[in-house]
Amino acid sequence: MSPSLLLFIILAAMALAYHLGRKRAIGVAGGLKKINRLHSLPAYYGFYAALWVGLPTLLLLLFWAGLQDHILTALTLAELPAETMANLSEGQLSLLVSDIRNLASGNLMGREPSAEVEVAAAHYLRLQGIANITLWTLVGAMALAGMAWAWQRTTPSFRARNRVESIVMILLILFSSIAILTTLGILLSVLFESIRFFQKVPWTEFLFGTQWSPQIALRAEQVGASGAFGAIPLFTGTLLVSFIAMLLAVPVGLLSAVYLAEYAPRAVRTWAKPVLEILAGIPTVVYGFFAALTVAPFMRGLGESVGLDIASESALAAGLVMGIMIIPFVSSLSEDVINAVPQSLRDGSYALGATQSETIRRVIFPAALPGIVGGVLLAVSRAIGETMIVVMAAGLAANLTANPFESVTTVTVQIVTLLTGDQEFDSAKTLAAFALGLTLFVVTLILNVIALHIVRKYREQYD
Amino acid sequence: MTMIVEASAVKPANLKADHLAQDQSTTTTVGEISSPNPRMVCRDINVWYNNNHAIKHVSLDIGKNEVIAMIGPSGCGKSTFLRCLNRMNDTIPAARVEGSITLDGQEIQDKGIDVVPLRARVGMVFQKPNPFPKSIYENIAYGPRIHGLTNSRAELDELVETSLQRAGLWKEVKDRLDAPGTGLSGGQQQRLCIARTLSVSPEVILMDEPCSALDPIATAIIEDLIDELRQQYTIAIVTHSMQQAARVSQRTAYFHLGDLVEVGTTDDIFNQPKHKLTEDYITGRFG
Amino acid sequence: MTNTATTGGARRSPQAIVEASLKRRYAAERRFRLLGAGAVALGLGFVLILFISIVSKGYTAFFQSYIELPVTFDAELIDPQGVLREGGLDETEIAQQLRSVNFLKLARDALRAEFPAVSGRTQRRELDALLSPGAPLQLRRMVTSDAAVIGTEQSVRLLADDDVDMFMKGRATPISRLDGAGVLTLEGDLEKIGGELVVRVTDDGLLPLLERARARLHDQADRLERQQAGLQRSRDAQTARLEQGGLGAEQTAEAEREAARNARDIARLETKIQALRAEAEGSDALLLGADAPSFLLRIKDGLIKLLALEASAARAELLVPPVSTAPAEAGTWETLELSIPEGARRLTDQQLAWVLRLQHEGLLSKRFNVPFFTNGTSREPELAGIAGAVLGSFYTLLLTLLFSFPIAVGAALYLEEFAPKNRITDLIEVNINNLAAVPSIVFGLLGLAVFINFFGVPRSTPLVAAMVLTLMTLPTIIIASRAALKSVPPSIREAALGVGASPLQTRLHHVLPLALPGMMTGTIIGMAQALGESAPLLMIGMIAFIVDIPQGFTDPATVLPVQIFLWADSPERGFVERTSAAIMVLLAFLIVMNLTAVLLRRRFERRW
Ligand SMILES: Nc1ncnc2c1ncn2[C@@H]1O[C@H](COP(=O)(O)OP(=O)(O)OP(=O)(O)O)[C@@H](O)[C@H]1O
Numbered sequence A: 001m002s003p004s005l006l007l008f009i010i011l012a013a014m015a016l017a018y019h020l021g022r023k024r025a026i027g028v029a030g031g032l033k034k035i036n037r038l039h040s041l042p043a044y045y046g047f048y049a050a051l052w053v054g055l056p057t058l059l060l061l062l063f064w065a066g067l068q069d070h071i072l073t074a075l076t077l078a079e080l081p082a083e084t085m086a087n088l089s090e091g092q093l094s095l096l097v098s099d100i101r102n103l104a105s106g107n108l109m110g111r112e113p114s115a116e117v118e119v120a121a122a123h124y125l126r127l128q129g130i131a132n133i134t135l136w137t138l139v140g141a142m143a144l145a146g147m148a149w150a151w152q153r154t155t156p157s158f159r160a161r162n163r164v165e166s167i168v169m170i171l172l173i174l175f176s177s178i179a180i181l182t183t184l185g186i187l188l189s190v191l192f193e194s195i196r197f198f199q200k201v202p203w204t205e206f207l208f209g210t211q212w213s214p215q216i217a218l219r220a221e222q223v224g225a226s227g228a229f230g231a232i233p234l235f236t237g238t239l240l241v242s243f244i245a246m247l248l249a250v251p252v253g254l255l256s257a258v259y260l261a262e263y264a265p266r267a268v269r270t271w272a273k274p275v276l277e278i279l280a281g282i283p284t285v286v287y288g289f290f291a292a293l294t295v296a297p298f299m300r301g302l303g304e305s306v307g308l309d310i311a312s313e314s315a316l317a318a319g320l321v322m323g324i325m326i327i328p329f330v331s332s333l334s335e336d337v338i339n340a341v342p343q344s345l346r347d348g349s350y351a352l353g354a355t356q357s358e359t360i361r362r363v364i365f366p367a368a369l370p371g372i373v374g375g376v377l378l379a380v381s382r383a384i385g386e387t388m389i390v391v392m393a394a395g396l397a398a399n400l401t402a403n404p405f406e407s408v409t410t411v412t413v414q415i416v417t418l419l420t421g422d423q424e425f426d427s428a429k430t431l432a433a434f435a436l437g438l439t440l441f442v443v444t445l446i447l448n449v450i451a452l453h454i455v456r457k458y459r460e461q462y463d
Numbered sequence B: 001m002t003m004i005v006e007a008s009a010v011k012p013a014n015l016k017a018d019h020l021a022q023d024q025s026t027t028t029t030v031g032e033i034s035s036p037n038p039r040m041v042c043r044d045i046n047v048w049y050n051n052n053h054a055i056k057h058v059s060l061d062i063g064k065n066e067v068i069a070m071i072g073p074s075g076c077g078k079s080t081f082l083r084c085l086n087r088m089n090d091t092i093p094a095a096r097v098e099g100s101i102t103l104d105g106q107e108i109q110d111k112g113i114d115v116v117p118l119r120a121r122v123g124m125v126f127q128k129p130n131p132f133p134k135s136i137y138e139n140i141a142y143g144p145r146i147h148g149l150t151n152s153r154a155e156l157d158e159l160v161e162t163s164l165q166r167a168g169l170w171k172e173v174k175d176r177l178d179a180p181g182t183g184l185s186g187g188q189q190q191r192l193c194i195a196r197t198l199s200v201s202p203e204v205i206l207m208d209e210p211c212s213a214l215d216p217i218a219t220a221i222i223e224d225l226i227d228e229l230r231q232q233y234t235i236a237i238v239t240h241s242m243q244q245a246a247r248v249s250q251r252t253a254y255f256h257l258g259d260l261v262e263v264g265t266t267d268d269i270f271n272q273p274k275h276k277l278t279e280d281y282i283t284g285r286f287g
Numbered sequence C: 001m002t003n004t005a006t007t008g009g010a011r012r013s014p015q016a017i018v019e020a021s022l023k024r025r026y027a028a029e030r031r032f033r034l035l036g037a038g039a040v041a042l043g044l045g046f047v048l049i050l051f052i053s054i055v056s057k058g059y060t061a062f063f064q065s066y067i068e069l070p071v072t073f074d075a076e077l078i079d080p081q082g083v084l085r086e087g088g089l090d091e092t093e094i095a096q097q098l099r100s101v102n103f104l105k106l107a108r109d110a111l112r113a114e115f116p117a118v119s120g121r122t123q124r125r126e127l128d129a130l131l132s133p134g135a136p137l138q139l140r141r142m143v144t145s146d147a148a149v150i151g152t153e154q155s156v157r158l159l160a161d162d163d164v165d166m167f168m169k170g171r172a173t174p175i176s177r178l179d180g181a182g183v184l185t186l187e188g189d190l191e192k193i194g195g196e197l198v199v200r201v202t203d204d205g206l207l208p209l210l211e212r213a214r215a216r217l218h219d220q221a222d223r224l225e226r227q228q229a230g231l232q233r234s235r236d237a238q239t240a241r242l243e244q245g246g247l248g249a250e251q252t253a254e255a256e257r258e259a260a261r262n263a264r265d266i267a268r269l270e271t272k273i274q275a276l277r278a279e280a281e282g283s284d285a286l287l288l289g290a291d292a293p294s295f296l297l298r299i300k301d302g303l304i305k306l307l308a309l310e311a312s313a314a315r316a317e318l319l320v321p322p323v324s325t326a327p328a329e330a331g332t333w334e335t336l337e338l339s340i341p342e343g344a345r346r347l348t349d350q351q352l353a354w355v356l357r358l359q360h361e362g363l364l365s366k367r368f369n370v371p372f373f374t375n376g377t378s379r380e381p382e383l384a385g386i387a388g389a390v391l392g393s394f395y396t397l398l399l400t401l402l403f404s405f406p407i408a409v410g411a412a413l414y415l416e417e418f419a420p421k422n423r424i425t426d427l428i429e430v431n432i433n434n435l436a437a438v439p440s441i442v443f444g445l446l447g448l449a450v451f452i453n454f455f456g457v458p459r460s461t462p463l464v465a466a467m468v469l470t471l472m473t474l475p476t477i478i479i480a481s482r483a484a485l486k487s488v489p490p491s492i493r494e495a496a497l498g499v500g501a502s503p504l505q506t507r508l509h510h511v512l513p514l515a516l517p518g519m520m521t522g523t524i525i526g527m528a529q530a531l532g533e534s535a536p537l538l539m540i541g542m543i544a545f546i547v548d549i550p551q552g553f554t555d556p557a558t559v560l561p562v563q564i565f566l567w568a569d570s571p572e573r574g575f576v577e578r579t580s581a582a583i584m585v586l587l588a589f590l591i592v593m594n595l596t597a598v599l600l601r602r603r604f605e606r607r608w
């Protein structure tokens, strides 16, 4: 009796309600011939009934699905002997809970469950059964009540269309606000955990410390003293990789944009542009693979042949591949911006006897500069937030260095490492990932806001 | 002369299609197309935009140190013709130009002719002021810089100053040469563009409705300027204002639907037009 | 006075100056243009390199090596009571019956039967390693599906181990052949595998081999010398820095330590180089160690490995016994040089000899790799397939589509058509644009903190992945949908409103259908983005090792890009080609999706 089955049943009930509502409307109007007595088309009465059956039940289902586990767990734990509970640390408790749930859902466990767990699991199962029956009954009752309500309200003068439309409008507004909710959710989730992190580790330590080794900081009181959560090496590492990426992407992207916008013959344009844009559609994990298995060894070999010691997880390889990924981004943004420069400026320059490249370099570039800067800032924000390439091709060692041949680590790499290993709940190590996430979010947000603002202002200038 | 100005002060009326159809056959130009002392000589110019025949068999001389005005109803090809004179039509992919145009006896229509020095010799001022998004100084210095006309900063400063003076803008901007050119008023911007053109010392200046975006005072300033510039430059100006044509030009050419209908001294065109179309247009009688 | 530049006496006219500058300026023009073309070419080059590198690494994964062996399905071993052969059992009962059957032994016995000369634990274990751990599963499956095979001998294509597979695909070591000159005789025990032999060849027939081996030693020494030179350079740089002074005490100490370490390494390399050169120049028999290329002699279907080499004789080890002991004429024997030294290979010379033998007999061959498309992942490369990940991606994408399309269309409809222009809608607008540029990993954090930890959505499931991806792709789809709505001319709305439709009816009946193709294009692009996304999914547990193929939205699953990430991280060589092949599959899906979007746009593009 899974929630998805119930979901389907509700959907079916909605379809039925639509049908009944429509029938009823035709009925109260006195047959198909007289439906113009109705305020709205019969279908709207159907929709009205369907909404009354569907919306409350769906909402209930949603809440139930979200809360059932919490409540059942709490009830089960309350049944456990008090002395067992008292001795448990938070970690052990969560282990116990997962044991109970696993056993209850019939999952195989590595070890034999203790008697206590078995009892608890049985209790849990019993509660689950009760909860299920309650849910089904409630859903059924609400659906019937909804239908009855709609049935009773269906009269010729009832403004069904307006009702349905205002409900739809409310839905649309809800949908639109999801964007804001998302931002809020991101902000709150990272902020909340970050605050807990900064209770354990002072934020000055985090922002200005030069030592990053979260793995050895196991004991909380050790943290501040050892300075193991100094994120400076991560910031410099991120900047180094992004810088290398931009060093490749900006000139190549910009020059290809210029070439495609100003010089390229039609045939070249129609072919080269989409092919270049393929680069933008390739998943980053593919770039990561390419960086780790093709570019990095190549760089290493190249370094060896000229006597340079290039690490196999060098910032250079990761940065270059990230640069390749960003080329189409820079190039298409720049092309838009260059195309937005009005023809009259070009004409003015040509009329003075300027060559095409003089016009581009001395008139179009300066005119397009704000837009290009905006685009580059967006690209930087993307480079900073890029994860897979660096996870796969950059290292884990937090070296504080500006040498591109060495291995560095980045903010995103550390977030992934901290959250994909064995997670200790509430440890500074896990929380540190959220602090890094907060930093990342704030920095990219600022970059994006500035960049989007610049680009918008630029567009307005020439519109 | 005053009388004509008054006569044409009547609102230019609209063209009527059937009226035009009757006079479609105008292929020979009325009046003297050649000039005794020509700077530019155009013979049998045809321009197409894709399949749109925008200029039809136009022949016209532009004399040294004269101001020649081009008038005619909207869409008749004045701008197109003007843009032929410094090959600005090259920048429009759809445009195709045929015929012969010489500048001081040298053919400029040939494929092999380099447009860069040509445009340095035949400058152009556009309908809408188009200062570069740079400082006033840099706007003027742009041309000399790309062509390498000056050897030192002092020379460049001087060239900027003389150009601005000739365009009558110096007094107004001499204290804010570093301010952006786009921050000037419309009339000032247009004079800035004229100064920019002057800075590369062209022989011929083409002006495409230079005053259409300006108020009467700014227009008057530019008209005075044109009169002054005539001493040194050859000027071809497109205008929709017949008063303006009468005020600034010595010769006037009347275009109609891609044909050069009539050309003659400005006095003759305005006082005793020979062609009916010209007369209709001058007197504002269109149907 | 027609010249404004005539300020300082005898100056050239501007025209002359312009003419004179042309050559320089056109050169600059050409350079600039070339630079632009170069940039485009570079970008295109990257596309090409990327694709070539992936395809060249991955195409081999579509084939898999199998060893075809006669397997005896011993009834005593499999079904002593005969219940299976009686039939009438259901699947679980069959599984129960077969639970304790040692299919591994069956598979191994079949292989050992091919090489009866193999003896001793070590040799057997080496031989067994040629079979995949998946081989017994194959046999179990055969018995499960058809009990009739019990008690019979069947020719079965058993999965070869990934190391064998890599060798078959030419990724273990390059092999070069050298025809034998002179008559070759073998002396010694020609039955005992691993026994020592003496090889004699008339007319200094081994001389070419000897020269080759020497050249290899010199190559090796050259390589070490290059390495040494690199160390020397970095040491010089360090000395220079130390001499320059100005370093802190700690830095100085560090630099000195480094320099000392370098000096030691340089010296160590030096002795190695000396030894190699001496060996190569020496007149004694050339010893072929584990860090030198291996030389195998193939003679009368047997294989022997050379240990020490002279011009007309050699010491050797027997790997596969030859069928006859008679001397071999010139041209009937050959040498195989395996250029990767035994020490740097996964397969020993002995194992390779068996593999070569199997290959020679036509028992070892490559066929289309069906398991790659039907299996879930595995720790063994030859067993790992993409079916689980593809299905996980499918479920995830389906849910993402179901969530994001209605929400995005609704939001776009409201924002574009109904929303009043005020601060709140402005804020939403800015918000959406910003969300489109928020790093994807941040959405993963959101998913972890809110969906999993707060709402208790089960981790590692398509459901939670779809929720995260929905939030991530919403901005893309909303922006595209709004553009589509914007392109519907107002006249349509006016017309509909004019005949008395309500504002909502107007939008739903008239505007939406016209904007739908554009919205769908945006949705497909958003889905493509979601299909390729992996970073946020790492945060919400899609990184778990899940062998089972997911059956629904709440089963633990992984998705294709994450699978690629996991495989790329695996050390086994065999995973490289599988990763590349999985990438090819992923790219194929993406290309299809993007092409659909392009076609859709072409088909429905309307100019109003
Ligand atoms: N870039 C272009 N592409 C295609 N056709 C053009 C282009 N520019 C002008 N035309 C066409 O060529 C003809 C002449 O245009 P032109 O701009 O020369 O007229 P005009 O006399 O300058 O008009 P106006 O007084 O309105 O400026 C018109 O029919 C116009 O539609």
Ligand SMILES: [Mg+2]
Binding pocket: B078, B079, B080, B208
């Ligand atoms: Mg015009």
